[in-house]
Amino acid sequence: MKRTGAEIILDSLVAHGVHSVFGYPGGACLPLYDALYHYQDRLNHILVRHEQGAAFAADGYARASGDVGVCIATSGPGVTNLVTGIAGAHMDSVPVVALTGQVPRNLLGTDGFQETDATGVMLPITKHNWLVMNAEELPRVMEEAFHIANTGRKGPVQVDVPKDVFLEEVEFDGFPPPRIPGYNPDEGTQPDPTQVRAAAEVIYGSEKPIILAGHGIHYSDAYDELLAFAEKANIPVITTLHGVSSFPESHELSFGMVGMHGNLYANWAVDRADLLIALGMRFDDRVTGRLEDFATNARIIHVDIDPAEIGKNVATDVGIVADLKPTIRALTDEIERLDHTPWVKQICQWREDHPSLAIRETEIVLPQWVIRQIYHITNGEAIVVTDVGQAQMWAAQHFWYDRRNTFFSSGGLGAMGYAFPASIGVKYARPNEQVWCIIGDGGFQMTLQDLAVVREHDVDVKIAIINNNHLGMIRQWQTLFYESRFMSAKLENPDFVKLAEAYGIPGLRASTKSDVVKVLKEAEKIPGPVLMDLVVDEVEKVYPMVPAGSSLAETIEGDEVEEARYA
Amino acid sequence: MRHVIIVDVEDHPGVLNRIASLFRKRAYNIESLAVGHSHRPGISRMTIVVAADHNEALQVVKQLDKLIEVVSITDVTEQRHVSREMALAKVAAPEMKRTEILQLANVYRAQVVDVSPGSIILEVTGDEDKIDSFVEIIRPYGILELTRTGEVAMVRGRAMPTPHVLVEEGPAA
Ligand SMILES: Cc1ncc(C[n+]2csc(CCOP(=O)(O)OP(=O)(O)O)c2C)c(N)n1
Ligand SMILES: [Mg+2]
Numbered sequence: 146m147k148r149t150g151a152e153i154i155l156d157s158l159v160a161h162g163v164h165s166v167f168g169y170p171g172g173a174c175l176p177l178y179d180a181l182y183h184y185q186d187r188l189n190h191i192l193v194r195h196e197q198g199a200a201f202a203a204d205g206y207a208r209a210s211g212d213v214g215v216c217i218a219t220s221g222p223g224v225t226n227l228v229t230g231i232a233g234a235h236m237d238s239v240p241v242v243a244l245t246g247q248v249p250r251n252l253l254g255t256d257g258f259q260e261t262d263a264t265g266v267m268l269p270i271t272k273h274n275w276l277v278m279n280a281e282e283l284p285r286v287m288e289e290a291f292h293i294a295n296t297g298r299k300g301p302v303q304v305d306v307p308k309d310v311f312l313e314e315v316e317f318d319g320f321p322p323p324r325i326p327g328y329n330p331d332e333g334t335q336p337d338p339t340q341v342r343a344a345a346e347v348i349y350g351s352e353k354p355i356i357l358a359g360h361g362i363h364y365s366d367a368y369d370e371l372l373a374f375a376e377k378a379n380i381p382v383i384t385t386l387h388g389v390s391s392f393p394e395s396h397e398l399s400f401g402m403v404g405m406h407g408n409l410y411a412n413w414a415v416d417r418a419d420l421l422i423a424l425g426m427r428f429d430d431r432v433t434g435r436l437e438d439f440a441t442n443a444r445i446i447h448v449d450i451d452p453a454e455i456g457k458n459v460a461t462d463v464g465i466v467a468d469l470k471p472t473i474r475a476l477t478d479e480i481e482r483l484d485h486t487p488w489v490k491q492i493c494q495w496r497e498d499h500p501s502l503a504i505r506e507t508e509i510v511l512p513q514w515v516i517r518q519i520y521h522i523t524n525g526e527a528i529v530v531t532d533v534g535q536a537q538m539w540a541a542q543h544f545w546y547d548r549r550n551t552f553f554s555s556g557g558l559g560a561m562g563y564a565f566p567a568s569i570g571v572k573y574a575r576p577n578e579q580v581w582c583i584i585g586d587g588g589f590q591m592t593l594q595d596l597a598v599v600r601e602h603d604v605d606v607k608i609a610i611i612n613n614n615h616l617g618m619i620r621q622w623q624t625l626f627y628e629s630r631f632m633s634a635k636l637e638n639p640d641f642v643k644l645a646e647a648y649g650i651p652g653l654r655a656s657t658k659s660d661v662v663k664v665l666k667e668a669e670k671i672p673g674p675v676l677m678d679l680v681v682d683e684v685e686k687v688y689p690m691v692p693a694g695s696s697l698a699e700t701i702e703g704d705e706v707e708e709a710r711y712a
Numbered sequence: 713m714r715h716v717i718i719v720d721v722e723d724h725p726g727v728l729n730r731i732a733s734l735f736r737k738r739a740y741n742i743e744s745l746a747v748g749h750s751h752r753p754g755i756s757r758m759t760i761v762v763a764a765d766h767n768e769a770l771q772v773v774k775q776l777d778k779l780i781e782v783v784s785i786t787d788v789t790e791q792r793h794v795s796r797e798m799a800l801a802k803v804a805a806p807e808m809k810r811t812e813i814l815q816l817a818n819v820y821r822a823q824v825v826d827v828s829p830g831s832i833i834l835e836v837t838g839d840e841d842k843i844d845s846f847v848e849i850i851r852p853y854g855i856l857e858l859t860r861t862g863e864v865a866m867v868r869g870r871a872m873p874t875p876h877v878l879v880e881e882g883p884a885a
Contacts, residue, residue, distance in 0.1 A: 264726065269733050273780040276726075293780060327722060327783040453774035456767065 148317035150280035150310045151180035154244060157287035157320060158188060163215050165189045165206065165573045167199040167566075169226075171219020172259060174246030176311035191569070191602060194594035196223050198566035200230020201592070203241045205530060205570030207234075208553050211366070213295050214239070214570060219246045221259030224266065224305075229560050232270040234301040236557025237387065238360065240294040241301040243267070249309040250278065263305045272300030280313035284320045292323040297330030298451040299364060334450070334468040336475050344422075344446045344463045345479040351420035351444070353488045354380045357403065357432075360387035360556075361425015361449065365469035368392075368549045371424065374477040379485045381492055383411045385426045386556045390546035400492055401502070403697070404432040406538040408502065409689045410495035412697040415440055423447045425469050428458040429557070438696035448472050499702060501689050502542055510658055512536065512611050512681040516543040519581060519609060522665045527551070527581040527607075530571055532564035532588035534618040536611035538687045540583040551578075562591030568606045569598060579607070579669075586612040586638055596648035599674040607668050608676045610641055613683045621686045625704070626693075645676035656680035684710075714743065715769040715789045716865045719758040720750060722781040730779050731758070740764065740772050744797075744862030755783060759795070759864045788867050795865035798837045800825070801847065804854030805832045813853055820846045831856055839863075 148156070154177065158166065166188060170178045181190055193199045196218040203214030214234075218227045224245045234241045245267075248257040264276045273293050275286050286304055294302045348354060362371055368391060375382050375398050382392045383403045392399055401408040403415050412434075415421065421443045426432065433439040436458065444462040447455050448469055455464035465472055504513050516539045519527065529544055531537040531554040546552050553571060555563035568582035589610050599606055620634040645652030651671055655664040661679055668675040689700045721727050728747065735742050743761040750757035762772055769787055777785050805813050810832070817824065817834050820842065826833035836846050840863060847858065 265729070268726075268730060269737055298778075325780060328780045451778070453771065453778055457771060 146317050147314050149176075149180065150277075150283050150306060150313050150315070151177045153280065153283040153315075153317055154287060154304075154306070154311075155180055155184045155188060157284070157291070158215060159184070160320060161291050162212060163188070165191060166215040166217060167191045167193050167202040167206070167570065168217025168244075169193055169196050169199060169219065169223060171221075171223045171246060173220035173248055173308045174217060174223070174244075174306075174311070176308060177217065177244070177246065177306075180311070190217075191573070191598060193566065194597050195592065196226035197230050197562065198569075198592050198595045198598070200227045200234065200241065200243065201560075201563050201566035202570035202573075203243075204230060204234045204237075204239045204563075205553060205567030206574045207240050207570075208363070209528070209550070209571040210574035212240075212574075213291055214241045215244065216241065217244045219259070220248055220263060221261045224261055224263040228266065228270065229558070229562075231267060231301050231303070233555050233558035233560045233563060235270045235272070237555070238299045238364070239301065240299040242290050242294055243271075243301060243303040245303060245305045246311070247276065247305045247307040250307045251309075253307065264303065267303045267305075270301070271303050274303035274305065276305045277310055278307070280310050280315040283310075284317065285323075288320045289323045289325060293325070293328065297328075330450075334471070336448075336465050336467040336472040338475070340463060340465045341472070341475045341479050344465065344476060347420060347444055347446055347463055348378060348422070348480055348483070352485070353418050354378070354420040354422060354485065355414055355418040356380050356382045357385065357415070357421055357423045357426055358382055358388040358391045359385045359424060359426025361469050362388060362391035363550050365425065365450075367424075367469040367473050370470055370473035370477065372396075374473045377477050378480055378483045379489070380422065380483075381414060381485075381489055383407075383415060385429070385432050386541055386554060388426060389541055390548065390550055390552040393547040394545045395547050398489065400496070402541055405434070405691045406542065406687050406689065407691075407697075407700070408496070408542075409499045409700050409702055410492055410501065412689065412691065412700040413495055414492045415443075416697040418443045421445050423449075424473065425449060427454045433458065433697070434691045434699070435694055435696040438698065440697075501702070504543070508658075510656065510661055510679070510681045511685055512613065513539045513543045513685070514658070515609075515611060515661055515679050515681055516540050516583065518662055518665055519583070520544045522662070522669055523579055523581065527579045528553070528571055528575060530554070530564045530568035530580065530582050532582075532584040533559045533561045534585045534588060534616070535613070535621065535685075535687050536583055536585045536588075536617070539611070561585075561588040563588075565589060565592050565606075565608065566595050568608075569595060569604050572604050572606050580605070581607045581609055583609050583611065585617060586610055586614060586636055586641075587616045589641075590638075593644070596645065596650060596676070600649045603673050605673050608674065609665075610676065610678050612638065612641070612678050612680045613685070614638060614680075615683055618687070620684070624686065624706070641676060641678040650674050650676055652676045652678065654678040654680065713763070713765065713789075715762050715764050715772070715787055716793065716795060716863065717760045717762065717769075717773060717776070717785065717787050718865055718867075719760060719776060719785045720752075720755050720783045721758060722783060723749070723754050723756045724781055727756070727781050730781065731760075731776065734775055734779065738771070738775060740768070744860075746862040746864045759862070761863050786867070788865055792868040793865050794868060795839055795863045796837055797840055797843050797861055797863045798835065799843050799847070799858065799860045801834045801836070801850060801855055802831055802857040803834060803850050804830065804856055806830060809853060813850065816849055820849075822846065
């Protein structure tokens with residue numbers, strides 16, 4: 146059968162069950178768009194308003210669905226606009242296929258119009274990428290692209306296609322199974338039984354164990370296994386930022402999040418533990434604080450799909466390279482039922498004495514309180530997509546996640562502008578669930594152009610702007626570490642409600658507590674997208690906090706200014 | 713310490729770029745990198761020498777192994793292996809010094825590969841130490857140009873571990 150390069154690419158998307166793709170056309174990929182014209186019955190193309198949004202949306206789609214997200218951009222500026230989103234997917238191991246147009250083959254290397262060394266630019270921020278010089282290679286490359294993106298430690302890949310390769314007609318007889326001699330993600334997915342036994346021995350020798358659950362729980366779909374293991378071994382569970390929503394937070398063994406803005410008692414528990422069972426997490430510096438003083442008394446069992454993560458940042462006692470799901474199951478089968486009541490009680494006592502998530506009774510609208518209201522009004526059933534900054538941390542802390550895989554955030558890269566386009570991708574992946582985008586006034590202005598997208602496609606995303614009229618996290622750091630010399634922290638904001646209306650979307654504003662409740666309830670009832678401008682206190686800081694360069698043991702609960710304000 | 717790492721890679725354009733990019737990004741200290749065809753079609757073999765402690769070297773190996781086009785990788789530092797490097801040295805050699813230089817060259821089993829008025833080119837092969845000491849010995853005569861290939865290495869005895877999956881014709885299992 147004769148097929149063009151573009152048709153082979155689109156056939157591949159269809160074959161992989163992709164139904165929505167996010168992209169932006171341009172000269173070099175017009176042939177692909179022309180082919181898309183004929184695939185509209187099978188492929189839903191969402192025209193974002195900036196390519197960065199396409200990458201973020203594909204990322205959100207992938208995380209929420211467990212499938213691969215797809216984004217499309219043209220050569221030159223199209224590709225460079227994708228970079229932030231792809232870098233984020235790379236940091237957070239999100240399976241995304243980026244299809245990029247390139248100048249025709251005869252112009253490659255000539256600095257042709259809109260020529261960028263796209264594979265060169267993307268090389269360090271993709272799991273792998275290809276410049277496809279012949280349409281004949283496309284069946285193999287597309288198959289490898291999906292395979293590599295969505296297996297092992299997942300990640301984004303890029304397929305860069307010269308304009309004339311899209312148009313090239315070749316004989317096509319289906320997609321060959323991927324055969325890549327240097328890539329065997331399946332090996333090592335089952336845990337080595339001797340290591341499982343070794344881990345069990347270490348667990349038996351522990352009186353104060355902690356489970357650190359990370360992003361891997363979601364990718365491995367190891368929720369049931371984690372729950373069963375924690376219960377059988379009676380071990381407290383603490384999550385990383387990406388581990389949020391991997392373990393029900395109302396569970397008696399849940400102690401929330403660890404790290405720079407982790408709960409005081411969670412940080413103390415990790416600091417004083419004699420064993421850390423790290424499941425699908427990578428000991429990022431935002432988790433560990435000062436590394437030399439991280440969990441100094443703890444032995445470490447580390448399970449990860451990526452061998453390079455074992456021993457990278459911390460020395461491990463038992464390192465298991467395997468898929469989490471079978472590993473946790475094997476561990477659960479291996480161990481006897483255990484009882485760590487004194488240790489669990491100790492952490493509960495710390496929580497009682499230092500309730501990190503208590504919110505002060507105030508007249509003014511505290512941002513954390515707003516998040517708590519969103520939690521109540523949605524019955525805790527919303528999917529939350531957060532941006533970066535203070536609002537992100539409050540959303541992680543003060544909304545309680547009992548449902549699996551319902552919290553999405555730009556973690557590793559910490560890219561402002563993520564939440565809004567990502568929430569569009571999330572909504573496409575999980576159309577029957579409520580999606581709330583919790584975002585700062587700063588971050589929203591990085592990618593707000595996709596208001597046009599939610600209007601055009603009636604994407605039901607509730608946009609909650611936590612508006613403190615500041616780059617709040619910048620203000621917080623300048624307060625704490627730069628003697629309150631506020632430089633470029635204050636924001637002169639537009640009228641967000643009018644902005645929403647200009648895009649044809651209902652906009653609601655609240656600046657008192659009673660209005661906040663009213664607005665949230667109203668927004669929840671309106672079908673389709675709504676923008677909420679929730680005006681909150683400008684100077685509130687995120688606590689607890691581990692100041693940069695400090696250890697988890699040095700977590701602070703607040704500061705004098707804060708104390709004085711509420712005295 | 714020096715770690716000698718042997719890497720078999722798929723012979724694709726851009727592979728070297730990926731490896732160089734990884735070394736740059738993670739700030740690994742590369743001492744030398746030599747690359748050429750291996751005995752298997754489509755597979756090139758690299759010998760990479762890095763200055764790293766044990767843990768760092770382990771990370772280098774694991775990170776390189778993650779590159780899709782890396783077919784197999786072994787740190788042979790602790791294994792019995794031979795390693796060789798070749799150098800070409802253009803040495804100032806006026807008539808009166810020539811015999812003296814040639815005698816020294818002979819000690820190092822260096823070959824004369826070019827003789828021109830006023831200079832000769834010597835080719836010497838050996839491990840790094842031998843090349844270093846050869847270079848020091850002839851330096852006083854005046855080295856006009858020096859070029860070294862970087863080390864290539866091979867494990868003694870048994871064959872290197874075969875790659876995880878061999879590229880074969882026909883459908884995959
Ligand atoms: C693209 C990008 N630029 C800069 C930063 C640095 N940064 C981190 S948080 C923050 C402030 C965010 O302000 P806002 O979105 O209003 O959220 P808030 O902290 O006020 O809740 C900045 C500038 C970043 N993370 N990402
Ligand atoms: Mg703000």
